[in-house]
Amino acid sequence: MEQPATLDWWLERAAAEFGTPCYVYFMPQIRKRGRHLREAFAQQFTISFAVKSNPNGVLLDRLRDVVDYLDISSAGEFRRALAAGWLPERMSFTGPGKTQAELLEVISGALGELVIESTREAIEANRIAARLKRRQKVLIRLSPTSIPKGFGDQMGGRPSPFGIDVEDCDEAILAIGKLEWLDVTGFHIYAGTQGLKADAAVENYASFLDIFKTVCRRHGIVPDKLIFGSGLGVPYHPSDVAIELERVGTQTVALFETLRGERRFRETKLILETGRYLVAEAGYFLTRVVSTKLSRGTCFAVCDGGMNHNLPASGHFGMALHRNYRMHKVGGGGPVERVNLVGPLCTSIDRLGCDVDLPRLNVGDIVALHNSGAYGPTASPVNFISHEPPLEILVDETGMVDVSDGARAA
Ligand SMILES: Cc1ncc(COP(=O)(O)O)c(C=O)c1O
Structure with missing residues (x-):
């Protein structure tokens, strides 16, 4: 899916205004994808969105003019969808x-x-x-x-x-x-x-x-x-x-x-x-480097967001082998170096990127993991080791808003 021209501008702003770790969902990309799906099948299909892939309440509300139906898989999803006006x-x-x-x-x-x-x-x-x-x-x-x-x-x-x-x-x-x-x-x-x-x-x-x-x-x-x-x-x-x-x-x-x-x-x-086809590519997971370390010749960037916030990106959500998600350093800059991107958990399975080539990462830099609009916070063990859960930020034509559970939607 095409990235918005100002992608890094939005991502930098989201991290600065709301903090990290966070998910950023681009509603215009989701709308475009919805239109694209209908057109590809010559309007023969109506579309049902699988709530399990992203049950965020504000997103569900916005999806009312993008898809026709919802596929729910629990009474909890039924209630979320009703609360979102479905x-x-x-x-x-x-x-x-x-x-x-x-x-x-x-x-x-x-x-x-x-x-x-x-x-x-x-x-x-x-x-x-x-x-x-x-x-x-x-x-x-x-x-x-x-x-x-x-x-x-x-x-x-x-x-x-x-x-x-x-x-x-x-x-x-x-x-x-x-x-x-x-x-x-x-x-x-x-x-x-x-x-x-x-x-x-x-x-x-x-x-x-x-x-x-x-x-x-x-x-x-x-x-x-x-x-x-x-x-x-x-x-x-x-x-x-x-x-x-x-x-x-x-x-x-x-x-x-x-x-x-x-x-x-x-x-x-x-x-x-x-589910994922509609929303995954419109979402980015932002994690900020808290510490860098060279250990026995291997470079590590330790981040504030990890497997507890984005389990699929760590390779533990149905993947037989860990393969890195597409990712980039927000704002770019610096010589490219091979790095291991790890999260804050005290377990060696908390890895978001193995031997990734990225512009040099310093403390405070932000990395954006792509394809994170589906199976994000609710598919991750957010309670493990009691870190704060990730925020969810939604970018729409009207601007950017914190849509995390409990946050007040615009
Ligand atoms: C019954 C059912 N519907 C929809 C989905 C959504 O799948 P996807 O997000 O891959 O489109 C799943 C995924 O497991 C499913 O089991």
Whole structure:
């Protein structure tokens, strides 16, 4: 994603005005990405944002004019989204371990669609809906037998706690369809994430389409909604190449033509569910150098923000090997040197950068880690060693505002 021309000006100002460590989110970049996504798929997809990727309250509020729906994964996310002004009917609820209390809260709270992950969950939801005398729309989550190579994390294509295995789904769909208080209004698949290969993304969507067509025909379902887990990834590491979204879009839209030719799918809403692709590249994590040290020939810059504030950048969030995030020294300047960027924790796993080439770092300098707009503070062990949590700053057309939890939004 294109960086704003004045990126370092904003980052320097954010660090000076609010302090570090902090996350800085650029709302104009998120809006642009939202438009880009819609255009790439020729407006055929409406967009659902996965709250888990960034549940910041002010960001959720601003996203109301960027995306159409929210994908929530807990009652806590339901409450955050409501507090941010979202209508419950605009939300769908995924997650393999929904509790009775959560089901009660969302069904009585007029949730849009419950995404059913097992027959057991459906029976439980039906019992609660009956007790409340409220019909509940449900989408059945299916788990494909295979997914193409090229996704950083796989939720399908192997034994999985997510959704109903497609090879066993007929019996489950029949059973769920008979439950009196549930209305099956469509299907959902999220099989893999962090994909950077266009061909794999298209093949993935084509396989979802085949599954959706087969189950709808076989069970005589005219779906209101079909949710496609986007799987679209972002170039976290310097050697990563961004996915060619236009190519994914053109080839996927061509697949939709055959779907629209069939009457049962003519009015169906096709929804792209995405988190990181919308927000990751619009966010930067700023950490300030507190100390520098040369130890046995190796240069260390010890920073005020580390793994406790940005776990994914430390390589401990589902990465098999540590690979450095893209990063730069804010303001640049100085000869390039190889450095190890570490955080404030007393553990050797608190590393944000191994052997990174950066302009010389001195005490007080700020390093910006890119791709930090998704899976940031809430995906990090912020309580570990009781440092202050990171701040969250949002840059919008009107200026810059502290949107950290508990901060007063402009
Ligand atoms: C059901 C579901 N929806 C959405 C997402 C968001 O994924 P991403 O942020 O990679 O787009 C995930 C990620 O795990 C997921 O499991």
